[in-house]
Amino acid sequence: MRWQPTHAHVRVLVVAAALLLIAVLARRPDAAVLGLPLAFVAVWGRYFRPREVPQVQTELDADVLFEGQATTYRLRVPGTVDPDIDLIVAALPRSRWFDYSPRQAAVAEPVRILPDASEDAPDAVALEVGVRAKRWGLRTLERPTVVATSVLGSYRIPVPSLGASSVTTLPLREGFEAVDAMPRPAGLVGLHRSRRPGEGTELAGVRTFRTGDRLRRINWSVSARTSELHVTSTWSDRDTEVVILLDTGGEIGVSEGIDGRSSSLDTGVRAAASIAEHYLRHGDRVRLVDTGNLVRGVRSGSGRGHLRRILDALVHADRRGRQPDQDQLAQRNRIRSDSLVLVLSPLLRPMILGYVVTLVHSGCTVIAVDTLPPDITSLIDADEHDKRAWPLAWRLRLLERRRELDRLGDLGVPTVPWRGSGTLDEVLRDASRLASAPRMRS
Secondary structure (H helix, E strand, O other): OOOOHHHHOOOOHHHHHHHHHHHOOOHHHHHHHHEEEEEEHHHHHHHHOOOOOOOEEEOOOOOEEEOOOOOOOOOOOOOOOOOOOEEEEEEEEOOOOOEEEEEOOOOEEEOOOOOOOOOOEEEEEEEEEEEEEOOOEEEOOOOOOEEEEEHHEEEEEEEEEOOEEHHHHHHHOOOOOOOOOOOOHHHOOOEEEEEEEEEEEEEEEEEOOOOOOOOOHHHHHHHHHHHOOEEEEEEEEEEEEEEEOOOOOOOOOOOOOOOOOHHHHHHHHHHHHHHHHHHHOOOOEEEEEEEEOOOEEEEEEEEEHHHHHOOOOOOOOOOOOOOOOOOHHHHHOHHHHHOEEEEEOOOOOOHHHHHHHHHHHHOOOEEEEOOOHHHHHEEEEEOOHHHHOOOHHHHHHHHHHHHHHHHHHHHHOEEEEEEOOOOHHHHHHHHHHHHHHHOOOO
16 A cells, blocks of 8 residues: 555646646746646645555444434544644445434544654544434444545545444334233232232232231231231232244335334334333343244343343344244244233234234233234225225235234234334233133033
């Protein structure tokens, strides 16, 4: 790598030589008056050309972001540099899923002449580009193009920089909230009230003392009033296993990032992150099953660390893997019969619909969350003018899908479109009433 003359320097040399040649051959002193300053500038730029190549260091303030968050990409030239270097220009290759500040992702900064170089000395050049993530996933910031120029812009050299930097963009959690009632709570930890009395924090009532009751449960005010020992009974706090079944086998609709339209996969990934955070915050055990790949997913667990594991798994949901069939999916992902299964899917693939029926027959409480974009689901209800823009096959497929969802409803599987907070309130209440109703034995 060597310092090369710029096009401007070459043009100055050519114009100066042509003017001086005309001045000599045509005896035109006015041409010499115009050519001599240009020749002086060319000689000045040649004489003061740099000899050293500056070293550029790159760093990223944060390599893990949520959708909509921004970070700063920094390029630094530490220590002292050749005093003949005048300007350093850096440009980042633009990517679809990043916004840049400035918008062109290119910055220029003059070189500061420092007297000495030390660890505490300021950088000779500090370039900064703001980077904002627009969509979840694992993205790569390509190696920037860095060019240093000499005084008067006569010479330039591409400066080598480090390799590409990877940015992990976690899906945005939409502040999902749901009722605390669980259809079939099980276990010994959590914040959901069980239908069984036991150790807990929620008051169930006051009853007479029985053998085996703890002395700290004695209600002395009631016992003194009735002259008989009474104890305060509570409902046991229970948790349940929430299984998030994410359909990543296909993507329907257009994805425009956090600021635009969302595809079915965008909606499913963000809904999975919101639901997982809600139930983990309430002490439940959450499990993630990726139906698009047999080896991807997160085992059942709880706590803040488990939420990060789920978010890290959701980052890779857009990578296509081997699509399993229904039997393989059921064999590799065995789900307990008392689990609450939330199916996040556009509900278009027959394999997913068949697996939902299998889960219902195994005794699970299944809720289907429709992630198909609203502009597609409203197609069959649109007027004739809008329908002409869509192929007939799509309209027929949506009609078949509506019939299949009606069949799932007959099996007791409610289907709700994802609307953020409050999406599952009504269906969870209905499922809780159904689970608490007495059952007839055949």
